[in-house]
Amino acid sequence: MDFQLNEEQQMLQDTVARLVRGEYSFEKRLEFSETELGFSADFWRQLSELGLTAVPFSEELGGFGGGGVDVQSVMTELGRGLCLEPYLQSVIFGGGLIGQAGNDNQKEQWLAGIASGELKAAVGLQEPQSFYDLNNVETRAEKNGEGYLLNGRKTVVIGGHCADVIVVSARTSGDTSNADGISLFALTPDTAGVERRTYPTIDGAKGCDITLNNVHVGADALLGEEGKAADVIEYQTGRAIAALCAEAVGVMEVSNDLTLDYLKQRKQFDVPIGKFQVLQHRMVDMMSELEQARSMAILAASVADSEQSDERRRVLAAAKNVVGRAGQFISESGIQMHGGIGMSWEYNFAHYAKRLIGINHQLGDDDFHLEHYASLLQAS
Amino acid sequence: MDMNYTADELAFRDEVRTFLDEKLPEDIATKVKSFKKLSKEDHQRWQKILAEKGWYATHWPEEYGGVKWTPVQKHIWDEESCRYGVPRSIPFGVNMVAPVIIKFGNEEQKQKYLPRILSGEDWWCQGYSEPGAGSDLASVKTRAVREGDHYIVNGQKTWTTLGQHANMIFCLVRTNTEVKKQEGISFLLIDMNTPGITVRPIITLDGEHEVNEVFFQDVKVPVENLVGEEDKGWTYAKYLLTYERTGLAGIGLSKAALSHLKRLASRRLKNGKPLLEDPTFSQRIAKVEIDLTAAAISNLRIIASVEGGGMPGAESSMLKVKGTEIRQSISDLARRAIGPYALPFVEEEMNLDYEGEFLSDSDAAPLSAYYFNNRKLSIFGGSNEIQKNIVSKMILGL
Ligand SMILES: Cc1cc2nc3c(=O)[nH]c(=O)nc-3n(C[C@H](O)[C@H](O)[C@H](O)COP(=O)(O)OP(=O)(O)OC[C@H]3O[C@@H](n4cnc5c(N)ncnc54)[C@H](O)[C@@H]3O)c2cc1C
Numbered sequence: 090m091d092f093q094l095n096e097e098q099q100m101l102q103d104t105v106a107r108l109v110r111g112e113y114s115f116e117k118r119l120e121f122s123e124t125e126l127g128f129s130a131d132f133w134r135q136l137s138e139l140g141l142t143a144v145p146f147s148e149e150l151g152g153f154g155g156g157g158v159d160v161q162s163v164m165t166e167l168g169r170g171l172c173l174e175p176y177l178q179s180v181i182f183g184g185g186l187i188g189q190a191g192n193d194n195q196k197e198q199w200l201a202g203i204a205s206g207e208l209k210a211a212v213g214l215q216e217p218q219s220f221y222d223l224n225n226v227e228t229r230a231e232k233n234g235e236g237y238l239l240n241g242r243k244t245v246v247i248g249g250h251c252a253d254v255i256v257v258s259a260r261t262s263g264d265t266s267n268a269d270g271i272s273l274f275a276l277t278p279d280t281a282g283v284e285r286r287t288y289p290t291i292d293g294a295k296g297c298d299i300t301l302n303n304v305h306v307g308a309d310a311l312l313g314e315e316g317k318a319a320d321v322i323e324y325q326t327g328r329a330i331a332a333l334c335a336e337a338v339g340v341m342e343v344s345n346d347l348t349l350d351y352l353k354q355r356k357q358f359d360v361p362i363g364k365f366q367v368l369q370h371r372m373v374d375m376m377s378e379l380e381q382a383r384s385m386a387i388l389a390a391s392v393a394d395s396e397q398s399d400e401r402r403r404v405l406a407a408a409k410n411v412v413g414r415a416g417q418f419i420s421e422s423g424i425q426m427h428g429g430i431g432m433s434w435e436y437n438f439a440h441y442a443k444r445l446i447g448i449n450h451q452l453g454d455d456d457f458h459l460e461h462y463a464s465l466l467q468a469s
Numbered sequence: 470m471d472m473n474y475t476a477d478e479l480a481f482r483d484e485v486r487t488f489l490d491e492k493l494p495e496d497i498a499t500k501v502k503s504f505k506k507l508s509k510e511d512h513q514r515w516q517k518i519l520a521e522k523g524w525y526a527t528h529w530p531e532e533y534g535g536v537k538w539t540p541v542q543k544h545i546w547d548e549e550s551c552r553y554g555v556p557r558s559i560p561f562g563v564n565m566v567a568p569v570i571i572k573f574g575n576e577e578q579k580q581k582y583l584p585r586i587l588s589g590e591d592w593w594c595q596g597y598s599e600p601g602a603g604s605d606l607a608s609v610k611t612r613a614v615r616e617g618d619h620y621i622v623n624g625q626k627t628w629t630t631l632g633q634h635a636n637m638i639f640c641l642v643r644t645n646t647e648v649k650k651q652e653g654i655s656f657l658l659i660d661m662n663t664p665g666i667t668v669r670p671i672i673t674l675d676g677e678h679e680v681n682e683v684f685f686q687d688v689k690v691p692v693e694n695l696v697g698e699e700d701k702g703w704t705y706a707k708y709l710l711t712y713e714r715t716g717l718a719g720i721g722l723s724k725a726a727l728s729h730l731k732r733l734a735s736r737r738l739k740n741g742k743p744l745l746e747d748p749t750f751s752q753r754i755a756k757v758e759i760d761l762t763a764a765a766i767s768n769l770r771i772i773a774s775v776e777g778g779g780m781p782g783a784e785s786s787m788l789k790v791k792g793t794e795i796r797q798s799i800s801d802l803a804r805r806a807i808g809p810y811a812l813p814f815v816e817e818e819m820n821l822d823y824e825g826e827f828l829s830d831s832d833a834a835p836l837s838a839y840y841f842n843n844r845k846l847s848i849f850g851g852s853n854e855i856q857k858n859i860v861s862k863m864i865l866g867l
């Protein structure tokens with residue numbers, strides 16, 4: 090048993106850490122967040138130049154086939170910087186779906202660009218009625234000559250506003266909640282009938298809702314076998330969950346560091362507030378919540394790329410559940426112990442706190458994953 | 470033991486309901502019920518209506534234009550007005566500085582300020598907290614030095630709620646640095662239009678401009694604006710804080726927020742069924758409703774003991790902690806209820822006059838922001854940690 094990163098993984102993490110430290114001050118992040126793009130094109134370019142956008146891809150695509158732990162090293166550092174770039178959406182999730190479901194032509198068309206960072210992918214699986222259930226799909230894809238006609242609505246597509254390709258799910262058969270009958274399409278947003286409404290998110294990023302109004306796509310837009318996408322979606326969502334958990338750990342680390350510093354610095358009643366035992370114990374709880382989350386993020390990374398199984402499903406559900414709960418505890422406790430300052434937009438803690446809550450609303454919240462885990466409980 | 474209202478109390482409740490049915494403007498009620506933003510004008514419009522009815526100043530003696538409600542009547546008003554979507558009255562004038570002026574101010578001050586509070590001519594804000602004086606309020610540093618007929622005030626206040634709308638601020642200022650910190654504080658009324666005062670917005674994490682920093686540079690304040698005696702301000706400040714705390718449990722607000730949550734959960738879907746029928750989510754709602762039922766009764770018990778001649782003391786601290794925890798849980802659940810829609814932050818959809826299409830619906834738009842905004846409840850008015858310190862000291866003798 091060895092919980093240490095190996096040398097390459099450590100180097101990878103250090104590289105990202107250096108980059109984030111150099112480029113992602115709190116003030117700059119606020120500026121990036123307010124631009125139309127919503128992140129730093131320059132930082133994205135640097136990620137690409139250092140080969141970081143290629144990490145999980147094969148050598149031909151400029152990567153080294155990095156697994157869960159490599160991705161974890163990158164994501165945790167991006168989390169520490171509260172980075173806004175669509176690494177998760179494009180490199181992990183979008184790239185993962187196309188890589189698993191796509192045929193050679195489609196991979197050629199998209200993956201090299203995604204790996205090099207020249208192209209950005211996003212993923213549109215949720216719908217107004219779906220809550221977090223990705224098998225709940227009402228968007229229809231009807232056969233139309235050689236291709237398909239898409240109608241429906243995809244919602245809260247993070248990074249969708251600037252994506253060159255959006256992987257969307259649509260139903261080619263079956264009822265709203267059937268796993269069977271779901272298909273995936275690689276959609277270019279300039280296709281006629283695709284309408285995007287872009288908005289900021291509560292945690293500083295950008296996303297969009299996508300209305301599909303009689304959108305014609307060719308047969309070459311279909312990713313994988315018609316009607317059989319549910320397994321691919323589940324598998325790749327799992328990889329994305331592992332990556333998101335790793336990001337969360339980075340966010341929590343900084344949240345805790347900031348709070349601990351504040352407890353030592355801030356004086357009331359002539360002593361540092363960290364002298365008050367009730368705050369000491371809450372800080373200890375924040376630390377142990379972080380460690381619970383870190384353990385689960387490590388476990389999640391270790392199964393992210395393994396073959397699908399109930400064990401993999403359980404681990405990923407458990408990880409996202411722990412991260413959701415720990416994140417909310419750290420977010421709320423940190424604000425509380427900062428007092429009024431914790432509520433201020435101009436101080437960085439609040440933005441970490443918001444990201445932690447935001448993460449709980451991405452790819453399923455703690456309740457959703459608790460239920461999923463319970464449905465997979467093993468009789469001992 | 471009688472848990473029911475008397476006939477008189479029931480009659481009063483009917484009167485309240487009739488009044489609200491007839492007089493509460495619908496646009497205002499809609500904003501309140503859906504957590505939309507209220508403008509200064511909204512507040513003033515409603516205040517006029519209340520003042521005409523004679524129901525604006527419920528803590529004041531009748532001779533100053535108040536109405537003498539029993540604690541139970543106040544409670545009935547609180548419950549009904551929350552249910553109807555009455556805007557929470559901005560407390561700084563009517564419920565904070567006025568009781569202090571009435572109890573400790575001189576006749577001239579009463580004649581000057583109370584009518585202007587009633588008429589809405591003055592909008593007050595509270596200048597207690599400073600960057601270095603939050604929980605440890607007695608360590609305020611803003612200095613007031615007497616020079617002839619004036620005090621010269623220098624320093625900074627912060628977290629001043631709605632200070633951007635205010636023309637008057639009541640401040641705790643340091644008039645004596647030689648004595649124990651509680652003994653050198655004075656209570657000063659300051660016109661915000663006096664030269665040397667600068668108000669700077671503080672934007673909170675939900676993007677809202679609700680609080681401010683207020684800077685004082687050589688601000689000349691006439692000595693007649695001192696309330697009571699010099700250096701006795703701490704006594705007045707604490708008197709005011711007990712007034713502040715009793716309202717902070719927010720039972721009525723919780724009840725209103727809970728019915729909003731239930732309406733929301735009856736419309737949002739999970740697995741094709743309303744969330745209200747979802748086992749996990751309905752249990753979460755049930756738990757907070759049960760807690761609220763208990764807190765509401767605790768609140769009534771304390772109210773009843775006040776009516777019987779007792780004083781709400783440290784008990785109100787306990788209520789504040791419980792009450793704010795409940796309000797925070799409800800806004801947590803409201804945010805959870807909208808699932809992925811908790812992420813979009815579309816500020817224009819939070820205004821009532823928004824006419825565009827909603828991303829989800831008009832209910833969902835403000836809920837995340839509202840959740841974050843409500844984190845303040847356990848921080849202000851004496852943080853929940855401070856309230857627990859009070860309970861353990863005053864009630865438990867620890
Ligand atoms: C089943 C059992 C087996 C045990 N076995 C052993 C053994 O094998 N060898 C041995 O030496 N001892 C043993 N102990 C004793 C054990 O170590 C003591 O009970 C323990 O150290 C607490 O001391 P106490 O009981 O005197 O409680 P106290 O120290 O009086 O504590 C009472 C309460 O006050 C709290 N408290 C005390 N100080 C603080 C503080 N500074 N801050 C916050 N809270 C505080 C405690 O957490 C506790 O809740 C055993 C006890 C039990 C119950």
Ligand SMILES: Cc1cc2nc3c(=O)[nH]c(=O)nc-3n(C[C@H](O)[C@H](O)[C@H](O)COP(=O)(O)OP(=O)(O)OC[C@H]3O[C@@H](n4cnc5c(N)ncnc54)[C@H](O)[C@@H]3O)c2cc1C
Nearest residue numbers: 365425426428429595597598603604628630845849852854
């Ligand atoms: C939205 C908002 C509106 C406000 N409006 C006003 C206003 O209109 N006018 C005004 O004057 N003020 C206002 N305040 C200020 C508010 O009263 C203070 O924020 C509050 O008193 C806490 O002070 P602080 O923020 O300096 O936190 P601190 O006092 O620095 O507290 C930081 C943390 O330490 C804890 N702590 C401090 N002392 C102890 C102790 N002895 N034991 C245990 N824990 C302790 C606190 O509970 C908190 O968790 C407002 C605040 C907010 C957030």
